[in-house]
Amino acid sequence: MTTTFNVNKIRNDFPILKQQVNGCPLVYLDNGATSQKPQSVIDAIVNYYSTTNSNVHRGVHTMSQQATDGYEGARAKVRQFINASDDREIIFTRNTTEGINLVAHSYGRQNIGPGDDIIVSNMEHHSNIVPWQMLCEEKGANLRVVPIDDAGELLVDEYEKMLSSRTKLVSITHVSNALGTILPAAQIARMAHAHGAPILFDGAQAVPHMPVDVQELDCDFYVFSGHKLFGPTGIGILYGKAEYLEAMPPFLGGGEMIKSVTFEKTIYNDLPYKFEGGTPDIAGAIGLGAAIDYVNDLGFDQITAHEDELLRYGTDALSTIEGLKIIGTAEHKAGILSFVMDLAHPHDIGTILDEQGIAVRTGHHCAQPVMQRFQIPATARASLAFYNTKEDIDALVKGIDRVIEVFS
Amino acid sequence: MDGLYGDLVMDHYRNPRNRSPISDADIEAEEFNPFCGDRATLQLKLDGRGNICGVSAQAEGCSIIQAATSMLCDQLQGKSLDEVAEIGERYRLALRNGAEGESELGDLRALQVVRQYPVRIKCALLPLTALEEGIKAYREKTG
Numbered sequence: 001m002t003t004t005f006n007v008n009k010i011r012n013d014f015p016i017l018k019q020q021v022n023g024c025p026l027v028y029l030d031n032g033a034t035s036q037k038p039q040s041v042i043d044a045i046v047n048y049y050s051t052t053n054s055n056v057h058r059g060v061h062t063m064s065q066q067a068t069d070g071y072e073g074a075r076a077k078v079r080q081f082i083n084a085s086d087d088r089e090i091i092f093t094r095n096t097t098e099g100i101n102l103v104a105h106s107y108g109r110q111n112i113g114p115g116d117d118i119i120v121s122n123m124e125h126h127s128n129i130v131p132w133q134m135l136c137e138e139k140g141a142n143l144r145v146v147p148i149d150d151a152g153e154l155l156v157d158e159y160e161k162m163l164s165s166r167t168k169l170v171s172i173t174h175v176s177n178a179l180g181t182i183l184p185a186a187q188i189a190r191m192a193h194a195h196g197a198p199i200l201f202d203g204a205q206a207v208p209h210m211p212v213d214v215q216e217l218d219c220d221f222y223v224f225s226g227h228k229l230f231g232p233t234g235i236g237i238l239y240g241k242a243e244y245l246e247a248m249p250p251f252l253g254g255g256e257m258i259k260s261v262t263f264e265k266t267i268y269n270d271l272p273y274k275f276e277g278g279t280p281d282i283a284g285a286i287g288l289g290a291a292i293d294y295v296n297d298l299g300f301d302q303i304t305a306h307e308d309e310l311l312r313y314g315t316d317a318l319s320t321i322e323g324l325k326i327i328g329t330a331e332h333k334a335g336i337l338s339f340v341m342d343l344a345h346p347h348d349i350g351t352i353l354d355e356q357g358i359a360v361r362t363g364h365h366c367a368q369p370v371m372q373r374f375q376i377p378a379t380a381r382a383s384l385a386f387y388n389t390k391e392d393i394d395a396l397v398k399g400i401d402r403v404i405e406v407f408s
Numbered sequence: 409m410d411g412l413y414g415d416l417v418m419d420h421y422r423n424p425r426n427r428s429p430i431s432d433a434d435i436e437a438e439e440f441n442p443f444c445g446d447r448a449t450l451q452l453k454l455d456g457r458g459n460i461c462g463v464s465a466q467a468e469g470c471s472i473i474q475a476a477t478s479m480l481c482d483q484l485q486g487k488s489l490d491e492v493a494e495i496g497e498r499y500r501l502a503l504r505n506g507a508e509g510e511s512e513l514g515d516l517r518a519l520q521v522v523r524q525y526p527v528r529i530k531c532a533l534l535p536l537t538a539l540e541e542g543i544k545a546y547r548e549k550t551g
Contacts, residue, residue: 346444
């Protein structure tokens with residue numbers, strides 16, 4: 001690790017962090033919901049609309065070519081970022097949810113039939129449950145759920161037992177949004193492949209915190225959102241191995257995704273355009289490219305080291321608070337401190353923290369089965385990014401002291 | 409901050425009223441908040457003239473939903489269903505505009521402060537929504 005990681009300098013790149021909220025300096029600990037954007041991302045979007053705005057892959061005019069170069073340049077950045085082997089394997093979507101739904105509608109409807117199994121885990125976001133439930137209902141297939149233990153670790157032995165010749169797809173989170181658990185993704189993929197099943201990882205909570213190499217993981221699909229990776233909302237990524245994407249039917253029909261259209265027959269476009277029907281979020285893609293540049297400049301060696309230290313510091317600090325229980329204590333975690341308190345409901349914790357300018361998420365985090373597993377209605381969740389500091393954690397602890405004061 | 413968590417709110421939160429279940433309720437309703445899984449369950453018993461003679465409520469969740477449920481139930485005893493609808497309307501207005509000069513609402517007046525915390529208004533309204541749904545279903549059933 002180099003010693004150039006200067007968090008105060010980094011914070012200066014994020015204009016929103018200079019704000020006051022409710023008369024207090026903003027302490028932003030809701031990065032799991034969405035991350036803040038550096039000035040370079042904001043500038044990229046403003047520049048695009050100020051100087052380049054045109055449709056992509058259409059016109060012969062100069063700006064259209066520039067827009068296409070920007071958009072395709074962003075695709076190449078994403079490809080490098082997750083070490084895919086080919087730009088054609090990078091599909092722009094709106095978000096993680098759309099990526100999963102694309103695979104469910106396209107791959108799933110073609111390849112999953114009555115009596116087949118789809119495997120998910122007990123710690124999925126609703127977006128990695130509901131599309132599969134809908135598909136299972138339509139096809140008469142079964143949704144199987146790998147259980148987790150009290151720490152929030154996946155029970156790999158149970159997963160092994162669940163795999164069979166009936167398993168047609170495994171779709172599992174890389175990092176749990178409610179618990180922070182980092183799952184053993186390469187092992188999960190190997191085990192799925194040993195039974196001939198493709199594997200999809202929901203990487204929404206992974207890509208902001210750790211390097212992801214889709215070839216090393218040997219996953220067949222990998223999905224994530226731009227807005228949790230310091231990019232804009234409205235842009236997401238589906239990575240798929242070309243051999244799968246080639247064989248899959250299109251998801252949305254329309255412009256862009258065709259080679260030729262007659263009323264008798266339409267010929268679909270090549271990858272990746274086959275899956276990008278309609279005018280895409282060009283500015284969003286360019287913004288995501290700028291976000292990836294920013295993250296690459298910092299480097300994951302430094303990001304991970306800083307965040308691991310913060311997570312340790314935060315875990316130690318919260319652990320000393322009487323009547324507070326951390327939910328999710330896996331050995332390998334990324335960026336998430338979920339907790340409940342004997343004295344106060346998470347909503348009340350959230351309101352009292354907000355009064356002090358501290359933003360956390362409260363509720364079930366779109367992961368109700370996780371809450372059911374731990375027999376709690378909700379948690380308060382502090383989620384970290386590389387621009388957070390020990391002072392942010394100290395403010396959280398002080399904020400929690402105030403919760404105790406009001407409710408005891 | 410004591411604004412939201414004032415003495416009256418905290419009292420109803422810590423000591424909710426009307427919690428004993430009614431075995432032969434005429435009106436039963438349950439409402440969830442899909443964002444947080446909070447829940448309010450209400451039961452009402454009506455006398456021969458159609459006025460409320462028994463109230464029971466259970467709430468699970470944050471202090472606001474629990475206090476609101478307790479406070480709302482306190483206002484229902486002896487009321488007709490039309491009067492209940494009026495209380496509901498007044499309560500809704502108080503959450504939007506404040507409860508100045510509003511004497512019918514009893515302790516519910518303390519919740520007018522929630523209007524300064526817009527994301528919490530749905531917590532305060534959940535028991536009322538349950539009540540209204542329950543009454544609507546009862547009226548449909550009994551014509």
